[in-house]
Amino acid sequence: MYMETKVAMINHEHKFIFLHIPKCAGTSVGQTLKDIAVNDPNEWHAYACNGEHHVNPYGNLHCKEFGPERHFDTFDEQMYKDYFVFTFTRNPWDRMVSHYKFRHQDFGVTQGFDYFVRNFEECFEKWTTENDIDLELIHTTSQIDFLRGNHDLVIEGQSPRIDRTPYIDFYGKFENLNEDFQTIIDTIGIKTTSEFDGVWHQNKSEYIIDDWRTMYTQELREYVARKYSEDIMGFNYSF
Numbered sequence: 001m002y003m004e005t006k007v008a009m010i011n012h013e014h015k016f017i018f019l020h021i022p023k024c025a026g027t028s029v030g031q032t033l034k035d036i037a038v039n040d041p042n043e044w045h046a047y048a049c050n051g052e053h054h055v056n057p058y059g060n061l062h063c064k065e066f067g068p069e070r071h072f073d074t075f076d077e078q079m080y081k082d083y084f085v086f087t088f089t090r091n092p093w094d095r096m097v098s099h100y101k102f103r104h105q106d107f108g109v110t111q112g113f114d115y116f117v118r119n120f121e122e123c124f125e126k127w128t129t130e131n132d133i134d135l136e137l138i139h140t141t142s143q144i145d146f147l148r149g150n151h152d153l154v155i156e157g158q159s160p161r162i163d164r165t166p167y168i169d170f171y172g173k174f175e176n177l178n179e180d181f182q183t184i185i186d187t188i189g190i191k192t193t194s195e196f197d198g199v200w201h202q203n204k205s206e207y208i209i210d211d212w213r214t215m216y217t218q219e220l221r222e223y224v225a226r227k228y229s230e231d232i233m234g235f236n237y238s239f
Contacts, residue, residue, distance in 0.1 A: 010079065011037055014188040017079065019087040019164060021146050022139040023095050025174050029088060029181065032199045037190050080167035084188050089143050090174035091237045092228035097212035099139055113215050117224065144230045
């Protein structure tokens with residue numbers, strides 16, 4: 001069965017924990033895991049709408065179940081030691097473009113990409129409440145800081161900011177999503193049918209950019225390289 005708090009993903013039958021780094025296909029991976037590993041949909045409260053909605057300041061309707069609180073957990077250290085722990089990372093330059101596309105389409109961010117990347121907080125303040133600003137800024141935290149618990153957001157009832165990197169058994173890559181996902185489900189022993197053809201794509205933006213590299217000037221490219229240098233070096237990414 002699944003045990004979850006604030007949409008943390010732990011499965012006791014297959015003994016795995018999935019760490020969802022924002023904007024790294026986590027919703028798609030989570031939804032797919034739900035569909036292939038959970039027998040009782042009532043046990044899952046993370047990636048399916050519960051029928052309750054709210055309207056953001058720009059009039060867009062969103063499921064209340066979808067929110068940054070899903071990126072946190074209350075698991076104890078022993079669970080991390082005993083279970084197969086995995087996550088997915090993404091090229092930081094591409095991740096910023098994905099973040100911009102999502103905010104531009106669904107939340108009314110109208111500033112240009114260059115300005116958005118350099119001024120996250122100011123852009124967010126134009127459409128979110130003071131209480132929600134930290135919930136959005138967690139999406140711009142570096143991937144390695146997210147995994148280490150080095151962020152400013154603490155949600156009531158959530159676990160302390162622990163460094164989870166010592167417990168991670170497998171780092172999948174967004175760029176190799178289906179192949180790495182297959183490695184994961186093979187490792188944890190989830191059997192799929194012949195109809196399974198890979199990770200379902202959730203939260204796909206309708207704002208199409210054929211090549212994320214075209215969004216960057218040389219100066220902005222270097223800015224992101226400095227800002228996310230640990231992600232670039234630690235996860236072996238390049239422009």
